[in-house]
Amino acid sequence: MWYLCVFFHRLLDYRKPEVESLAKLFGAFDDNQNDDVHPQLQWKLPLHHHPDSPFHLVNLPSEEIARNIANRSILVKGMYELWGEGGSYEELKDSILSYPDERKLPYLESNSTFRITVDTFGKVISLQEHKELIQGFTYIPFKGKVNLRKPEHNFWLIEIDNCEGNNGLPPVEQKRIFFGREVGAADRKLLPTYELKSRTYLGPTAMDAEIAFLMANQALATPGKLVYDPFVGTGSILVAAAHFGAMTMGADIDIRVVRDGRGPDRNVWSNFKQYGLEMPVGLLRADNNLPPWRPGLKEVFDAIICDPPYGVRAGGRKSGGRKLLKGAVEPYIVPDDKRTDHIPSTAPYSLVECVHDLLDLAAKMLVLGGRLVFFYPVLREEESPHNHFPEHPCFKLISSSEQILSSRYCRVLLTMVKIGPYTEEISLAARMQHLEFRENHVKWLEDGNLHSAVFSPVDAQLKETGDYKIKDSTKKYRGKYV
Amino acid sequence: MGLLTHNMLSSNIRGVVNGFPLRIEAVKVVEKNVEMNTDFLKNMFEKIDWKAFVEASISMGYTELPKEADSSLLDSDDFLNRFHHALLELHLEEGALVCPETRRRFPVSKGIPHMLLHEDEV
Known part of the structure; x- marks a missing residue:
């Protein structure tokens, strides 16, 4: 009907x-x-x-x-x-x-x-x-x-x-x-209830409540399911999934966001408690580049929802920086007396690598038919940006929703469904696909290029491209700008 | 950290062959009330490594789980209650997870395991 x-x-x-x-x-x-x-x-x-x-x-x-x-x-x-x-x-x-x-x-x-x-x-x-x-x-x-x-x-x-x-x-x-x-x-009415300004613990990149709920809907969050966010931050995306009754789990490389918060009642846990939601079944400090999952573990999550750090507001980090301690010589060894409470250094983690790891993790850890929902940045000047989304043989892209953030760039919410089981061959094929993707489409995403594309002064960009187009700033019908 | 999380984690230090299961050093264990969802439990039952799960529950001071379990037990309310309690309500608040091969300790503080590796372990 x-x-x-x-x-x-x-x-x-x-x-x-x-x-x-x-x-x-x-x-x-x-x-x-x-x-x-x-x-x-x-x-x-x-x-x-x-x-x-x-x-x-x-x-x-x-x-x-x-x-x-x-x-x-x-x-x-x-x-x-x-x-x-x-x-x-x-x-x-x-x-x-x-x-x-x-x-x-x-x-x-x-x-x-x-x-x-x-x-x-x-x-x-x-x-x-x-x-x-x-x-x-x-x-x-x-x-x-x-x-x-x-x-x-x-x-x-x-x-x-x-x-x-x-x-x-x-x-x-x-x-x-x-x-x-x-x-x-x-x-x-649930939007004013969950709006960020009412949240006791916020980070600089906390997800807006409306978008978080949309992400949870794209992920089909519902009671009985397990939803994972590998960049959990202050938990703003998982809060929406928990609202719909899903069990949640999250990881982050930054201990400050997942643990300390701003005191006993201002941390990730309190963001769930505040709304009477079920707490995440697990939060951990881990690196997506080197995930600590046991060998053989697969197909546990029903959905993975996240907003990967793409270097505009927050950059990604991974293990493996090599800042040598004073007097230490290569190869790097952490002295035994400094092992407890040692804070391992981290290195920048480019978006391309981060997305590859995310797809690999999702291919392995999602159930068949499970959904991967994540944001991906796109520069608006790019021609035919829609051919530039990352791909993986285990996944089928079922929707891409653009949200324009500035005149320079937008983010696109990608929803992918896992359509095939993960195997070693597929992992290899995905690696090749990733390298090809990296080679042809995303040079601008490497090493902070996105940040400079978004924030560098207009003049500099114009000098580079050499052509100056006056943009029509008075569009009457707002369309996608809404 | 609950036992579901524990059951999924291993030590991923370079060169370690068998980093699972991590041994639990419990300093403080807390119990949290979690509403039971049978579908979720049935879902998770197939993914759990039962042997490691039972050992972990014992090191957290809970001894009510059967040594062996197959899916026929999922029809028993009594079993589901115990499984639910061990899987989701027992939490390691303070302590450590110890790599079975290298004895490297991954500290657990305020309920969150710290699984990041040091520079020379990557």
Whole structure:
């Protein structure tokens, strides 16, 4: 059945992947007999709508699935059973009247309560107009009682105007009116609850709550699953996974973030305690470049979610720096009397190497069908950046959602599904693929180049490239900039 | 550090052939209440190295686990309770994990094992 899916107008690239992921989680594809690892939903746009429109139509197998998706999602404002639509109120009336009675009558019964909400996009209407619009529905035989606070059935009249104003919405060529029954809606209240400023312990790169929840949804976090973050920091991503009931585990190379925090009640553990969430089943200080997993351990995690350090705000580190102690000579040996409490030195860890290690770890440690969800930086000047994502023979990329961070660079949330078991041959093939990738695509990612590309003064860059393009800084329609 | 984590870790010092299981030196063991999830336990049961798990639980002072276990036990509530307790509720707060081959100690402090290697062990 087709449902009207109305999105919040933000993070446009993240909207459909979120619904697709939740559809998978709530069993929308269970009847699918073929072995497609990534079945997709059917989507349609309302007449004359731009793909960035907040309004979409989506085909889902049941109302229950539609409700579950909407209620857990972050970006779905509402999912509606459409009773009618049209370009004018006359067309809307005909459309509603021709919608089968057996679909309508059960929600209009005298012992039920209801409410009609008027939502206008692109214009503001007065209270009087509002009232007139609702009173215009005399042709629908509402028998129930009106209840504005807690109605059983929520009906929505949604009008999208063909205005040309600068309202941040995609241009609509023609006025469109929808009338439908709400099936489910996002619980955005959890965002203020989890917003970072309420967090007792924060790091400089803590993940914004909204994005963290989106990541947890992409990872299909749910009770009974184990979710791992190899760059756990202050735990901001795992908090979202724990909110959805998953067991969590995290590692970080920096002991200051995972252990000490800022006192007894301001550390990673307290970030979970604060919200009454289950604590991570394990936190450890470890190096992704030399992971301490026992030989033969594989397929334990259901999902790996992380934001690898890509050197813009925080750079990666790995074991193996060689700062010699005074008087020591090569080869480097830590003196026996200094072994306890010795702080091993670390060396810079380039993003390319870091991503290779991450894919290798995920290929080994994820269950089949498990998901790897992580951010990857992309310079916006690059041509066809979409061919430049890292690849691995064990994984299939199922979504990439761009979030623009500045005029110079953006980050892309990649969601990959493990499609094949890890073997030695695959590990070798992945190594080759990685070297090829490194050679051809990502020289700029090495050794702080990304940092300088993002932060160096404009003049210097222009001198290098030699051409000066004046950028149109006054885009009316914000599109992906939202 | 819980025993699930312990069961996954080994000493990865260069040259060490058999770094698993790490021996537990318990200084302070705490118990945390964790809500039981049977699906999670069933999931984890197959991944656990049982022998190492039982030994680890004994070194943490818990002796209620059967020496051997197969998946038929997962139907028993009594077994699930014990498995759950040992896997998720017992935590090594202070102590160390010791490499079985080199005796190198990986300290555990405030519940977090420190698995980073020294420069000459990489």
